[in-house]
Each structure stands twice: as C-alpha cells, then as structure tokens.
Amino acid sequence: MVEFKDVSVTYTSGVDALNKVNLKINDGDFAFVVGPSGAGKSTLIKLILKEINATSGVVTVNGFNLSKLRRGKVPKLRRTIGVVFQDFRLIPTMTVYENIAFVLRVIDAPAKYIRSRVPYVISLVGLTEKSKAYPTELSGGEQQRVALARALVNDPKLIIADEPTGNIDPALSYEIVELLKGINECGTTILMVTHEHDIVRHFGGRIININKGVISFDEVVGGKGK
C-alpha cells in the first residue's frame, strides 16, 4: 500500500515538484500515472523508493513510514518493491539468468531457492529458451521482459514500472502491459508511469493524472480493448 498525506517536494533549486499531494493506492491495485513531462511523475517514484525525502507531509509505503525510515533500513523497504525502468537497466556482462539471480543473491537468498525461483520467473515471461543469452542479443521487448522478471523475482508487494514501454515497439508494448496485468491479477500492486495515452485508453483502470505538481484527475476508467 502506498499513501501520500499532504506531500510536498521542493528541490534545492527552488522548483516545486509536488504540492500537497494526497494519494492512496491500495494493495492489489493497478494504476496508471500519466501527465506531461516535468509534472512530478518521477518525483513521485523517487519518493516511493526513498531516493529523495518529502519536504513536508508523510509518505507510507508497504507499512514503512518513509520520513522516519533510517538510511540503513532503506534496503529493507526496497526489497518489498520491484522496479522496471524505461531503459531496462540490465547488466550487459550477465546472462538473462544471472541478471535475475543477481537480485536474489544481493538480498542473501538461499542458493537452493535461487535455483528453483529464477527458472520459474523466466518461464512466466516466456523467455526460457533465452535464459543463457546476453541482454545485447535480445530485442527491446525481450529485454523489458527480463527486467520484468527481475522485478518479479523476489515476490514484491509493489511493482513500479517507469515508462516500461517507452523504448520498445508499440506492438510489443501491449504485451508488456498484458504481463503486468497478469502479475497484478496474482495480487501484486502495480504502479505504471506512462505518457502513452493509447495504452491507457486501451486497458483502462485507475488513472492518476499529475499536472504541475498536483493530482488533477484520479478515477477508474473503463478500457476500450478486449
């Protein structure tokens, strides 16, 4: 669960990125976050990951009160969140399998669990045959599926997808969102930032529109697709 209470962020440069934002995303929700660039979408994500702190107000993520969370405990918070980036951020020197196993290794998971869990999530995104390939040998869509598997592997409560379709073919974009929908149906909360209105219109659901640091629209809209 993500909750913002009167959250404002003012950068040291004097820019007001968010202005008294109130927002609640319940467990199991699927929400699109839309808005023009510079509206505060990235700031929202940075707050949830505690990359930055709110200037005022309270941010609560998966039971952690972020304004009271000490620096040393940040890894604990981040283990409950999976992140998918626009630019995939896969490690080029590691194979698909290693890229995903890496996540479990850094959170000190047992070797036995890694050996069974990683092939499972690779099969979920349909890349079993490519598990020994390197990221450069994959298409953009495939790379993003690897990134998705990586976000999924430690069974997070919340997945944040920051423009996950921004760097891939429109046709493959739908595939990625379908995958996210599927993950959501298994109970994971999904927060997807995008500015591709076609996708939002196609899938529908909860849409949060941020404009100039305030939420201008937050409603559930029926999708046109299917």
Place this chain on the structure above:
Amino acid sequence: MRLSSMRYLVGQGFKSIWKNRMMSFASFCIILVSLLMVGLSALASLNLSKIINGIEDKSEAIVVIKDGITEEEKTALTKEITLIPNVNELKFYSKEEAWKSMVEDMPKDEQDLFKYADDNPLPDTFKMTVVDIKKMSETTAQISSMKNVDSVKSPTSFTDMLISIQRVVTIISAAIIIALVLVCLIIISNTTRASVFTRRKEINIMKYVGATNTFIKIPFFIEGMIVGIIAAACALFLTQFAYEGVYKIFSTDFSLWAVLGMQNLYSFDSLFKIVAVSYAVAGALIGAIGTSISTGKHLKV
C-alpha cells in the same frame, strides 16, 4: 550472511578482476611501483643508519697517558676512567705495541731504518669507545682533567658531522616515504574510482533491489585486496632482486667497505620476513582502502 553468499561475493571479486582487467592492471602497476619506491627507500634508509651506527661504534678516542707513571698509577687511572658511565670499552695500548704497528705500516724499505732505533718516542695510550657518541665531548673533557692524563684525542668534529648527517638522512627519508604513501593513496583511489564508475550501473541496480551497502562493497573490497597482494608479491620479488644486486656490489668492493666503515649491510634473508609481511599488509590495505573510498561515493543512491 550465508556461506553461499560469501562464496558468491568472493567469486565476484575474482571475476571482476578479470572483467576489468585493464583497470586491475593499472591498479596493480600503481601499487607495485608505490610499494617498490617506499620499500626501497625504507631499506636504503635502514641500511644508511646501520652504516652510520657502525661508524659510530668504530670511532674511538685515544687517551694519551703522561710519560713515566707507575704500574699502580696506571691501574688507578684505568679504574677511574671505566667508572665513567659513557665509557664502553677501554683497551691499553702500550708504547711498544704502538711502535711495532707504526713500523709495520711503513713501506718495506723504510722499515729497516727504524729497526735499529733505540729510542721510542711514542706514549702509552688507551683506546676508548663510548656508549653514546653524542656525549663524546663531555666524556673527553672529563678524562682530560684527570691526573696522569696528558691529553685526549677524539674525532669530535667527525662524529658531530656523522650525527648531523644521520639526522638529515632520517628526516629526508621519512618525508619521502610519507609523500609517496600519500601520492599512492590518491592515485589508487582515483584509479579505482574510475573502475567503480564503469560499474555504476551494476551498483545502481543493486541499490534498487535492496542490497545493503556492505553487500555492494565486499566484492570491490576483495578485488582491491587481491590486486594489492599480487602487486605485493611482485614487489617483493623485484625488491629482492634489486637489493641483492646492490648488496653484491657493496660486499665485493672493498674500497666501498672502507668508506662505509667496514660495516656489513643487512642481508636480504634477514629482512625477508619483515619486508614480505609489510608489503602484503600494505598492498592489501592500499588496495582495499582505495576501493572502499571510491565505492562509498557511488552508494548514495
């Protein structure tokens, strides 16, 4: 932390040495050169102070005894001089001995001229060494004032010079060593900073998935340590090679021996353990600290 994780981290350290072999090689070279410079200048300064100490030990003062004193007076004088705390060794050197050695030191054809001389003009003397050469002038003054002592000849100006040389050598070599260590640390932390920079993506991802800082640092730490230890091993080998080369020159060239007060230098075997241990510790520390400094900067995500 789990054993399997620890094994993984150590493995990653080894792997990344090879993956980043250009950077590892650069770090290796810098640590190697630094260790060599510091090590060789430390060894040189160690030997210099041994040589100077050797010259100090060898430098003796000569106490000239008044002519015609009795055996009892001589014994009393010996006692009186040895009572001075700074006197290390006192050896009687009779006028006959002095004469004999003087004649022997002369060229063969001139020796005959002295064979038949009846009169020995040389005085009886004591040869004296002191404990602390810095108090030499004090001690000689004390002895000069004694009854039955004609005069004391001490190499005061020479010893004074030695003492000041030693002081200068110590200060200069200490300054060189400190400067070198600082330069090494700066260069190494910059080199590793570059190597960390090339891997900032990896670190960034690790941060996002909730790796603790310790977990991220360990492979870099191990990598730096291994590179440092390998560099230390090579430095040890090269140091031994260089040292033994110089040692050979000094121990075979007797004119150099004479200049250096006939004093043996330290053999490398006697220094091997201490040099090996200090190189290994210094190499591992420089490598590990250097990498830690530069990883710290990239962990604030």
